[in-house]
Amino acid sequence: DQQVKQNSPSLSVQEGRISILNCDYTNSMFDYFLWYKKYPAEGPTFLISISSIKDKNEDGRFTVFLNKSAKHLSLHIVPSQPGDSAVYFCADCLNFGNEKLTFGTGTRLTIIP
Amino acid sequence: KAGVTQTPRYLIKTRGQQVTLSCSPISGHRSVSWYQQTPGQGLQFLFEYFSETQRNKGNFPGRFSGRQFSNSRSEMNVSTLELGDSALYLCASSSYRAEQFFGPGTRLTVL
Numbered sequence: 251d252q253q254v255k256q257n258s259p260s261l262s263v264q265e266g267r268i269s270i271l272n273c274d275y276t277n278s279m280f281d282y283f284l285w286y287k288k289y290p291a292e293g294p295t296f297l298i299s300i301s302s303i304k305d306k307n308e309d310g311r312f313t314v315f316l317n318k319s320a321k322h323l324s325l326h327i328v329p330s331q332p333g334d335s336a337v338y339f340c341a342d343c344l345n346f347g348n349e350k351l352t353f354g355t356g357t358r359l360t361i362i363p
Numbered sequence: 364k365a366g367v368t369q370t371p372r373y374l375i376k377t378r379g380q381q382v383t384l385s386c387s388p389i390s391g392h393r394s395v396s397w398y399q400q401t402p403g404q405g406l407q408f409l410f411e412y413f414s415e416t417q418r419n420k421g422n423f424p425g426r427f428s429g430r431q432f433s434n435s436r437s438e439m440n441v442s443t444l445e446l447g448d449s450a451l452y453l454c455a456s457s458s459y460r461a462e463q464f465f466g467p468g469t470r471l472t473v474l
Contacts, residue, residue: 284462293367293453293465294406339406350396350419351455351463353406 254342256354264362269327271357273340276321282343284351285314285325287336294339298325327359335361365390367456367466375472381442384469388435388456394418395437396463397429400451409452412437441471449473 253276263269275281281302286294300307300314300323307314313326327334337358341351368387376382388395396419397409408421412431429439435456441448449472455463 286465291467291470293455293467296462296464299462341406350408350411350421351398351406352408353398355405 254340254352254354256338256340256357258357259355260358260360262360262362263330265332266329269325269330269334269359269361271325271327271338271340271359273323273325273354274321275323275342283314283316283323284341284343285312286339286341286353287334288339288356289336297338330359330361332361332363335359367454367464369452369454369466369469371469372467373470373472375474376444377474378444378446380444381440382444382471383438383440384452384454384471386437386439386454386456386466388437388454389464392456392458392464393435394457394463395431395435396455396457397437397439398453398455399423400453400468401449406453409439444473446473 255274284299285297287297288294298309298312298314300316305316311327315324337356339356340354343351370385394413396411398406400406409423410417410429411419415431426442431437451468451470453465453468455465457463
């Protein structure tokens with residue numbers, strides 16, 4: 251079974267600095283990775299995605315990096331803002347078009363004003 | 364465009380009862396997926412429906428079932444509820460891409 255691991259359950263970052271959230275995955279060739287942000291009592295909100303043919307994707311303050319040799323994914327948020335405080339999940343879609351997402355356990359990001 | 368809606372938002376049931384949750388996807392989205400979120404297990408995939416057919420299934424017992432209607436609306440049913448079924452149940456819809464858009468969830472409490 252494909253696994254997605256977020257080894258840091260929590261992260262605190264000063265407002266204005268860079269937040270880096272990490273994710274590791276097990277072996278797969280045609281993955282499509284997504285990052286979601288979740289506030290309490292709400293559903294996850296899609297942030298940004300990257301396909302396995304790329305190594306970087308950028309959208310405003312959010313950049314996702316994919317290191318295929320290390321099977322590692324990271325989300326960079328810069329500059330960090332108080333509204334970024336939430337739980338962040340990385341997710342893996344095994345085959346493009348297959349709608350089953352495998353989620354990591356999440357990292358709670360706290361932005362300190 | 365309206366987002367994914369789920370009803371009810373909160374539900375309290377007792378063990379042994381059954382429950383039906385409803386999801387209306389974003390207009391034009393034909394795929395609807397269901398996930399269970401618990402503190403211990405995180406977000407786990409239940410099943411996915413596309414054009415009224417179950418296309419993917421997670422590792423949940425047969426007490427968990429679902430269906431999709433011709434207008435893409437979906438329902439999931441849990442029979443013979445157990446205490447461990449207490450969770451946030453999330454529905455997500457997508458068009459042809461892997462990005463899924465989630466509803467606010469239904470918080471189910473089993474007493």
